[in-house]
Amino acid sequence: MASVENGLPGEANRILKSLASSWGDTIDGLQVIPLKGAMTNEVYQIKWPTKEKKQSRKVLARIYGEGVEVFFDREDEIRTFEFMSNHGQGPRLLGRFPNGRIEEFIHARTLSASDLCDPDISALIAAKMKEFHDLDMPGPKKVFLWDRLRNWLRTAKSMSSPEEAVAFRLDALDEEIAILEKTLSHDNQLIGFCHNDLQYGNIMIDEETKSITIIDYEYASYNPVAYDISNHFCEMAADYHTETPHILDYEKYPGLEERQKFVRIYLSCSGSNQPSDLEIKQLIQDVEKYTLANHLLWGLWGIISEHVNEIDFDYMEYARQRLQQYWLRKPELLGSS
Template identity: 55%
Template structure:
């Protein structure tokens, strides 16, 4: 569903935005970028599952008594590559939504390789049958996929920011948020996907 949602959001963003904002974010070229990303990222052998797609800390509730976790806010949930969901979770670590500037992101908080590796190994444990072992090759492949899907996560939330800024009345600088996500998208598009 990721690719269909991105294409729909580009159309919505173009319909809502003044021409100068659309030009700043190069929305006219965005559908081409999405087509390219889908071609670069999608493989038939990827693990697909029901994904939350907005797994930031504010959507994870912990019961202090029994230490159980409850996920909330399923409005973005769909079936997607699990690597996308995990990539998005890692990208969300850049946000501090309880600060005076919740729209400002710090991408230095993106987890390092060791933390990502540990997370993926834990994530894959329940999918193994009793006593089954996951191969390091499987872990490495999903880690590679996660890194590539960070690009899709940034474009997803950049488009969301543009749209939300036109339809929400919540006090949040959606345009600046979108600008930061587009900057990360462009940076990673070149460094991770080797796009000129």
């Protein structure tokens, strides 16, 4: 079973062979099916017939993207993955190889862009998000957002041509990050273990049980929960499964009523006490302001990705749109700050 036959590294094939053997199968008729929508890694569904040939065995292979180590610490991500797996939060880890891993294939449906607008599904996501944020992840429980922004800005500057630096106003962003950190940080904000990339492709639903599973923890860290919720809202503008997956439509950003409903459900999952109108209003205000940090972060991600990632996606145009939104919304959200 040479890797050239199916596009998988030799180490991945050896793990698959070993897994199949442990399950009493032989890997005959192996199928490798690329899954669309991933923008950091290449993801494949791997299937082969079981010994009885009546059904297929399925696992997921994840090949890490080239150069994406600039975005996160892979060992941290693996530790998070294993913690989640041990706490029944995501797929089990079945094997690791140098540039990827084999995961359990979750028998659930990955959400589509339109699912995020479904009130019933949105309510399930809000509740699941609260559960995720309440996880007691080992390690320091400090906000990581501002360090990440500064690190990514340094990386973007080091990779960009002078023309790109001017076009994206990179020299102005150090000050913008400082303004955001000073304006958005306050003592009573809720801090939790955040996913930080809650787009529809990272959320799965079991149609029978209506249970939600959150997957892909590359960017997960402790952060203000308002930042994570705002990231989810911003992702409603995206559909990564069109002919132009990089184009964002901010007309799809949820209206005030939708945001209120989501936040009310989120806060209601805290316990017996229903959230007050003031708590809901405060979190909604924080969420809106944190959209600015999201636009900056993912704008920088797009610039860096253009230089390190081989995936077919117009990262620069994506970055342009995110940074354009930042400058457009800042006066309205921060006033004269």
